[in-house]
Amino acid sequence: MTPELRRSLGVFDAVVIGLGSMIGAGIFVALGPAARAAGSGLLLGLAMAAVIAYCNAMSSARLAARYPASGGTYVYGRERLGEFWGYLAGWAFVVGKTASCAAMALTVGVYAWPDQAHAVAVAAVVALTAVNYGGVQKSAWLTRAIVAVVLAVLAAVVVSLGSDSADFDRLDVGADASAGGVLQAAGLLFFAFAGYARIATLGEEVKDPARTIPRAVPLALGIALVVYVCVAVSVLSVLGAGELGRATAPLADAVRAAGAQWLTPVVRVGAAVAALGSLLALILGVSRTTLAMARDGHLPGGLAAVHPRFQVPHRAELAVGAVVAVVAATADVRGAIGFSSFGVLVYYAIANASAWTLSSESDRDTPVRVTQARATTVRVTAGLGLAGCLVLAFALPALSVAAGAAVLAVGVVVYAVRRRG
Structure with a gap:
C-alpha cells in the first residue's frame, strides 16, 4: 500500500502558505521588469494577470477538491486528459518552479549580502x-512568521510613500503602453500570482480538502492582489513608470525618493525574508509534485518514499533541494523569471483544460439546477484561463519562450523514450 502524507493543514495555514509563496515573488522581483515592458500600462498588466490568475485559481480549487492528492495539475491532467498531459504538466511545473526556487534563493542573497549572493x-x-524535512506543520509555522513580517514591512512602505512625495499624475495609466507591452508585463507579473498553486499541490496534507482548498485559494489570491495594487500604485506615484523600469531595487529606491531613507534597510530585510517565505513554499510544492510523478514511474521510484516519522516525502525534498542549490550557485535572477513564467503558464493551461472536462456528474449530491450552473461557470472560467495562459506564455520575451519550449521538448522526448522502454 502506498504510504500517505499526514493531513494537518487547515484553511488558515493553507492561506498563509499561498501568501508566503506569492508575496515574496511579486513585490520584490517582478515589478521592475514588468514596468520596463509596459511603461504606464503596468497596472493594466497587473489587472490582466489577476483576472487570469483568478480563472486558474477557480479551476485549480475545483480540481483539488475532486482529487485531494499531492501533485496538483500533474494529477488533474492525468485523470482528466490522459497520462501524457499529466506528465507534461508535472514536467513543466518541476522545471519551471525549480527556476523559481533558484530566483528566490538568489533574491535572498542579493538583499542580504550582495557580494556573496550565490553562497547565501x-x-x-x-x-x-x-x-x-521536519514536517509540513513546521513549515506552516515558519511561513506564518515570514508572512507577518513581510506584510508589516509592505504596510510601512505604503504609508511612507503616501506622503507629499507621491504624485498620482505619474500613474497616467496606459498613456505610453502598447498591447504587446501590457501582455508581456502580465506574463511577467503572473510569476507573482502563481503561489496559490502550492495550496493545491499540498492537497494530500490538507484537512477536509473538498472544503478547505476552495476556500483557501481565492482568499490567498484576493489578499495578494490587494497588497500588490497598494504597493504598485504607491511606487508608481513616487518613481513613475520610467524610473521604476530602470530600478534594480524598486521599493528601496521609492522610499529613498520619498525621503524615508531610514526605511531602506528595513525594506532590504523585508525583501530577504519575503524571498525566504516564497522559497520555503516553492520547495514544498516542487517536492510534492516530484513525489506524485515518482509514484507513477515518471521519475525514479525511490523519490516516492515517505518518512516513517515525519510523514514527508523526504527523498524528493532532498533531491529538489540539491538541484535548486546547484542552480542557485550558477544562475541569474532575471533570466529565471521569464523561463519560470513560461513553464508555469503551460502548467495552468493544462489545469484549465482539465477543469473544462468537469461536468455536473461530480456533484451528485446537489440539485441538478445548481450543478448545471456550476458546470457552466467552471467552463467559462476554465476557457478564459486556458486562452489567457496561452496568450501570455507566447507574449513573454522571445528568449524565455525559446528556452521554455526547448525544455518542454526534452520532457516529451524523455516521456516517449520511457514509454518505448
Missing part, C-alpha cells in the same frame, strides 16, 4: 530544505 542562496536552500 545555497545556504538558504539547505536551511529551508531541512525545515521542510
